[in-house]
Amino acid sequence: MKITETIDIRFPKTLAEALRLQAGEKTRGQLLAGGTDLMVQWASGAPTPERATSIWNLPELDAIEIFDDFIEVGAGVTHAFLRDAAPIHRHLPALVAAAATIGAAQIQARGTLGGNAANASPAGDTAPALLVSGGSVLLASRSGTRTVPLDRFWTAYRRIDAQPDEIIVAFRLPRKGSARERFRKIGTRRAQAISKVMAASRIRIVKGRVTSAAIALGSIAPTPVRLSAVESLLVGQKLTPALIDEAEQLAQATVQPIDDIRSSADYRRWASGRLVRDALENL
Amino acid sequence: MSTLKRTWKVNGQTVPIRAPAGRRLLDVLRDDLGLVGTKESCGEGECGACTVIVDNEPVVSCLIPAGQLPDGTAILTIEGIEKTRIGRLIQRAFLECGAVQCGFCIPGMVVSSYALLVKNPRPSTPAIREGLAGNLCRCTGYTKIIQAVKLAAARLPKRK
Numbered sequence: 001m002k003i004t005e006t007i008d009i010r011f012p013k014t015l016a017e018a019l020r021l022q023a024g025e026k027t028r029g030q031l032l033a034g035g036t037d038l039m040v041q042w043a044s045g046a047p048t049p050e051r052a053t054s055i056w057n058l059p060e061l062d063a064i065e066i067f068d069d070f071i072e073v074g075a076g077v078t079h080a081f082l083r084d085a086a087p088i089h090r091h092l093p094a095l096v097a098a099a100a101t102i103g104a105a106q107i108q109a110r111g112t113l114g115g116n117a118a119n120a121s122p123a124g125d126t127a128p129a130l131l132v133s134g135g136s137v138l139l140a141s142r143s144g145t146r147t148v149p150l151d152r153f154w155t156a157y158r159r160i161d162a163q164p165d166e167i168i169v170a171f172r173l174p175r176k177g178s179a180r181e182r183f184r185k186i187g188t189r190r191a192q193a194i195s196k197v198m199a200a201s202r203i204r205i206v207k208g209r210v211t212s213a214a215i216a217l218g219s220i221a222p223t224p225v226r227l228s229a230v231e232s233l234l235v236g237q238k239l240t241p242a243l244i245d246e247a248e249q250l251a252q253a254t255v256q257p258i259d260d261i262r263s264s265a266d267y268r269r270w271a272s273g274r275l276v277r278d279a280l281e282n283l
Numbered sequence: 284m285s286t287l288k289r290t291w292k293v294n295g296q297t298v299p300i301r302a303p304a305g306r307r308l309l310d311v312l313r314d315d316l317g318l319v320g321t322k323e324s325c326g327e328g329e330c331g332a333c334t335v336i337v338d339n340e341p342v343v344s345c346l347i348p349a350g351q352l353p354d355g356t357a358i359l360t361i362e363g364i365e366k367t368r369i370g371r372l373i374q375r376a377f378l379e380c381g382a383v384q385c386g387f388c389i390p391g392m393v394v395s396s397y398a399l400l401v402k403n404p405r406p407s408t409p410a411i412r413e414g415l416a417g418n419l420c421r422c423t424g425y426t427k428i429i430q431a432v433k434l435a436a437a438r439l440p441k442r443k
Binding site: 036040 | 331347350416
């Protein structure tokens with residue numbers, strides 16, 4: 001018998017049913033969306049849970065809704081769907097670029113935005129793009145819903161601000177408006193690679209001056225992070241070559257990456273600065 | 284463990300499924316249905332050898348618990364693809380281009396090529412590379428595989 005067959009997986013058909021299961025200590029299970037992370041972990045020998053609750057294909061988690069100021073993306077939306085969705089291209093282009101770098105077609109067809117966020121890997125590809133939007137996560141439980149700002153959602157290495165009875169239902173992501181976005185991932189190869197470092201940015205320039213700046217990096221800290229020191233340096237300034245030099249150096253001085261199997265701390269620090277430069281030179 | 288009772292459409296045929304809910308789609312196809320054209324290599328979603336098409340999307344069958352596929356799910360494996368016109372064009376092009384060496388990755392390559400050509404009948408070289416990026420081959424170096432997909436695309440019947 002294969003290891004995943006030992007797990008008692010429930011398949012609720014509605015969000016209400018899933019929330020009911022998660023509300024009870026004896027019925028609650030490990031939430032399982034597209035399985036592109038969890039099935040891999042289980043296959044590679046990670047401890048398996050007694051129970052799992054499948055939230056793949058729940059109709060309530062599937063929508064992309066457009067509001068005046070933000071886009072609400074259901075947690076069950078796949079990376080393949082994000083890549084094909086015109087409103088995401090228009091209002092959240094860094095998220096499209098991030099989704100396109102995940103795994104390859106087979107993984108993008110199953111991996112979900114909610115799953116990527118819940119997995120809370122520091123190398124989660126969509127996290128920096130979500131962070132620069134300045135948006136929030138919508139969580140539901142049987143007792144109600146609450147929102148958590150994305151910059152407080154990833155609390156520690158592989159930890160999220162969610163209670164055991166809560167399910168991520170959607171992301172409220174402010175539209176970029178006149179700002180420019182960029183996303184770049186550095187990995188060993190273009191597909192099927194986990195990043196060494198990656199960066200997303202959303203920068204608005206009005207009459208030659210930076211009026212707002214959001215820059216986020218992945219794979220350089222226990223959680224995805226915003227580079228607030230660099231952002232503060234930029235706001236109100238003209239993007240001169242000297243300022244870009246300064247931003248690159250400040251990024252390198254600020255980050256505290258580690259050595260691991262995918263890269264070294266030194267390379268990651270250097271590349272963090274280069275990615276900040278890349279974002280500012282390609283607006 | 285709950286036993287699953289489902290009815291899927293596998294390669295166009297209605298098939299009753301009885302399996303543990305957590306059984307991987309790959310194992311249902313190979314062990315329960317005897318469709319051994321779908322290969323297992325890494326078992327971790329990296330290599331693409333177990334690629335099949337589920338509801339028109341290419342997926343790796345090693346990462347899908349059977350219970351996640353509801354009644355009526357349409358599954359196309361290499362055994363179904365080789366009965367289609369596009370599938371046969373792809374197979375012939377792989378043979379003519381010498382795109383097959385040990386052959387273990389090839390069912391997955393053909394399935395991904397099929398998924399690509401159905402969506403994009405005139406793919407550019409970068410589009411072919413991206414479409415096959417989730418399929419690893421340790422023999423060929425990919426050049427002839429990419430040539431084969433191009434040849435198959437060129438021979439596709441013209442559509443309006």
